Amino acid sequence: MTLIMRDGKKGQGMLQPAQSTAGTLVVEGTRIDMIERGAGRPLIFLHAENGIEPAAAAIDELAKSAHVFAPTHPGFGRSELPAGMRTVDDLSYFYLDLLDQLELRDVIAVGVSLGAWIAAEMAVKSTARMARLVMANAVGVKIGDRETRDIADIFALTDKEYLELVYCDPSAGQRDYKALPDAEVLAAARAREATARFAWNPYFHDPRLKSRLHRIRIPTLFLWGSHDRMLSEAYGRAYCAMIPGAGFEMIDRAGHFPHQEQPKVFAEHVLAFAGNE
Amino acid sequence: MRVYQFSEQAYFPTWNDHSGSLRVILPNRKCDPHVAADLFHRYYDEYQLCDELGLDIMLNEHHQTATCMSSSVVIGLAVLARATKKARLLVLGYPIGHRPDPLRVVEELSTIDVISRGRLDMGFIKGIPYEIPASNRNPTELMDRFWEAHDFIIKAMTTHDGTFNWEGEFFHYRQVNVWPRVWQEPHPPIWSTTGSSAQARVLGERGYVMATLGTGFGTRKLYDAYRKGYVSKFGKAPGADRFAYLGLVAVAHDKEEARKRGDLIAGYLRTSAIVHVPFRNPPGYVSVEDNARMLRGETPPRGFTKDGRAINIHATSVDDLIDAGILFCGTPDEVHAQIVEFCEHCGGMGNLLMMGQAGFLTHEQTVDNLTLFSREVLPRLKAYKQPDAEAAAKAVAA
Numbered sequence: 001m002t003l004i005m006r007d008g009k010k011g012q013g014m015l016q017p018a019q020s021t022a023g024t025l026v027v028e029g030t031r032i033d034m035i036e037r038g039a040g041r042p043l044i045f046l047h048a049e050n051g052i053e054p055a056a057a058a059i060d061e062l063a064k065s066a067h068v069f070a071p072t073h074p075g076f077g078r079s080e081l082p083a084g085m086r087t088v089d090d091l092s093y094f095y096l097d098l099l100d101q102l103e104l105r106d107v108i109a110v111g112v113s114l115g116a117w118i119a120a121e122m123a124v125k126s127t128a129r130m131a132r133l134v135m136a137n138a139v140g141v142k143i144g145d146r147e148t149r150d151i152a153d154i155f156a157l158t159d160k161e162y163l164e165l166v167y168c169d170p171s172a173g174q175r176d177y178k179a180l181p182d183a184e185v186l187a188a189a190r191a192r193e194a195t196a197r198f199a200w201n202p203y204f205h206d207p208r209l210k211s212r213l214h215r216i217r218i219p220t221l222f223l224w225g226s227h228d229r230m231l232s233e234a235y236g237r238a239y240c241a242m243i244p245g246a247g248f249e250m251i252d253r254a255g256h257f258p259h260q261e262q263p264k265v266f267a268e269h270v271l272a273f274a275g276n277e
Numbered sequence: 278m279r280v281y282q283f284s285e286q287a288y289f290p291t292w293n294d295h296s297g298s299l300r301v302i303l304p305n306r307k308c309d310p311h312v313a314a315d316l317f318h319r320y321y322d323e324y325q326l327c328d329e330l331g332l333d334i335m336l337n338e339h340h341q342t343a344t345c346m347s348s349s350v351v352i353g354l355a356v357l358a359r360a361t362k363k364a365r366l367l368v369l370g371y372p373i374g375h376r377p378d379p380l381r382v383v384e385e386l387s388t389i390d391v392i393s394r395g396r397l398d399m400g401f402i403k404g405i406p407y408e409i410p411a412s413n414r415n416p417t418e419l420m421d422r423f424w425e426a427h428d429f430i431i432k433a434m435t436t437h438d439g440t441f442n443w444e445g446e447f448f449h450y451r452q453v454n455v456w457p458r459v460w461q462e463p464h465p466p467i468w469s470t471t472g473s474s475a476q477a478r479v480l481g482e483r484g485y486v487m488a489t490l491g492t493g494f495g496t497r498k499l500y501d502a503y504r505k506g507y508v509s510k511f512g513k514a515p516g517a518d519r520f521a522y523l524g525l526v527a528v529a530h531d532k533e534e535a536r537k538r539g540d541l542i543a544g545y546l547r548t549s550a551i552v553h554v555p556f557r558n559p560p561g562y563v564s565v566e567d568n569a570r571m572l573r574g575e576t577p578p579r580g581f582t583k584d585g586r587a588i589n590i591h592a593t594s595v596d597d598l599i600d601a602g603i604l605f606c607g608t609p610d611e612v613h614a615q616i617v618e619f620c621e622h623c624g625g626m627g628n629l630l631m632m633g634q635a636g637f638l639t640h641e642q643t644v645d646n647l648t649l650f651s652r653e654v655l656p657r658l659k660a661y662k663q664p665d666a667e668a669a670a671k672a673v674a675a
Contacts, residue, residue, distance in 0.1 A: 084446075086418065156410075156555050156556070157555055158554050158555055178574060182569070185569045185572050186569045188569070188572060189565045189566075189569040192560045193417055193560045193561045193565055195560065196415065196561050197415065197418070200415040201413050
């Protein structure tokens with residue numbers, strides 16, 4: 001892999017695609033990590049709260065037929081966290097700036113869980129650079145009444161309970177931190193902290209998002225890992241129904257992170273939807 | 278030396294009846310309000326006794342827990358501001374980063390300072406991890422809120438000539454002008470607690486009174502970090518009055534009785550960490566580096582005996598607790614000697630926060646413990662000459 005550096009000025013030329021790179025990118029003064037891989041239609045992949053590493057296989061699959069941009073969110077991995085960035089709303093503006101800076105057009109925006117929430121917050125503001133939106137096991141809205149916990153309180157669970165809740169096969173999420181390199185252990189710790197920063201309160205949702213979802217007028221697809229018990233399928237379907245014309249497809253033998261448990265099937269769903277003019 | 282008596286005002290009747298967590302999730306059905314009322318009155322009687330005995334008083338708060346019924350420290354302060362005459366009233370602490378409204382904090386504390394005619398000591402604290410569920414404050418920004426609340430409180434307590442404006446990151450007011458204003462000028466003394474050297478240095482730079490809790494013979498390095506910060510800012514050594522230490526205290530004329538009391542008071546340590554695991558370390562409460570170490574299973578021990586042996590303060594013997602400087606226990610002579618030895622280890626420690634009541638220690642035992650301590654240990658501690666502060670500071674610089 002080549003390490004590329006971009007200086008972050010608007011309109012700077014992009015690398016030629018069809019080359020696998022993992023480098024850094026400066027957006028409005030904030031340096032983040034970004035994987036760029038594959039050729040074809042531009043596709044931005046916005047990772048879930050468990051970070052970029054578990055998405056590696058899905059990114060590989062997507063890159064077989066698309067030009068994938070997979071940034072590491074501010075505060076995650078080695079990406080900087082600018083002072084004052086505290087909300088998913090902030091993140092959505094950050095990524096709209098990123099799309100502007102890279103001058104991407106007709107982008108397929110794909111997000112999983114927290115990443116899907118970011119994508120939705122972007123799309124209600126502007127879809128000028130987006131052609132399609134894919135939201136997998138998305139968080140971001142409040143569906144039930146005030147005493148109904150739509151989204152499991154993952155910060156009140158033991159590690160074992162958490163794994164059983166979010167994975168179809170809990171072993172898929174197990175990591176041997178004693179054996180992992182320092183950078184990955186630090187990334188796991190940063191992912192937990194950054195998730196809390198963006199999703200603590202209100203918990204994994206923005207109370208204002210629901211009333212804005214009608215503004216998303218690009219074709220939208222919800223993907224749903226069938227064994228997700230952090231969120232219910234009913235939650236996903238209710239969320240989906242708020243975006244005009246959005247479709248809903250299930251992914252079997254996957255939980256809250258279908259891109260991780262079924263990367264090939266996940267990519268097939270995304271690419272089929274992307275190619276469906 | 279000043280000595281502040283402290284009790285967590287525990288609801289101990291349910292200490293042996295829980296399902297793995299005395300905090301956060303223990304159903305409050307286990308709390309009988311009639312029993313709680315009797316306990317509160319008993320604890321306030323014991324605090325009033327302190328006032329008569331020449332002891333000062335420390336209060337705190339925790340939330341959703343049978344380990345401490347005081348969930349709003351201002352209530353205890355309000356009761357005692359009127360019911361006591363001489364004792365200083367130390368709140369240690371007030372978790373100001375959790376509070377939605379620091380203006381309200383200023384109003385409360387200023388009123389307490391006035392009613393008590395200037396006897397308030399204000400300890401501002403971050404709060405232990407288990408407080409997060411009750412406030413639902415985002416743990417990743419808790420310290421940023423803490424410092425903004427702190428700055429606001431000082432500004433509001435020291436502004437006397439009309440309103441001021443505050444539009445910060447977390448708090449917004451346009452017409453701040455607090456009545457009544459504080460009794461003590463420029464404001465009541467500020468205290469805080471820490472277990473980290475980095476924060477100890479920050480507190481030293483500000484010159485606040487720094488308390489450590491249960492740090493035993495690991496205390497010196499925290500005090501030395503404070504000394505470095507203090508000297509860098511003020512160009513002289515901090516006096517012993519800048520340092521406080523919370524220790525368990527059990528005194529009796531009879532050694533066996535003292536051990537028995539020490540064992541009962543140590544019930545505080547044995548119960549304080551009985552918390553459902555996920556609430557022990559909310560994200561962002563400690564640094565990413567510390568969390569990475571924890572993921573790897575590396576958790577360094579916090580308690581050490583005098584000779585450097587690591588102990589688990591939550592599950593160890595009375596002897597170990599005495600060896601570690603966590604528990605001062607024995608006859609009045611023994612307890613005096615243990616406290617003096619600890620002060621010498623620290624290079625000076627001017628405020629003993631004495632946990633002379635905890636858990637199953639009965640009212641009669643508590644009264645005897647406090648009375649004996651006040652009559653036979655306190656006068657000697659008041660006369661005790663602290664180690665030379667400049668020498669302690671020089672040792673750090675060298």
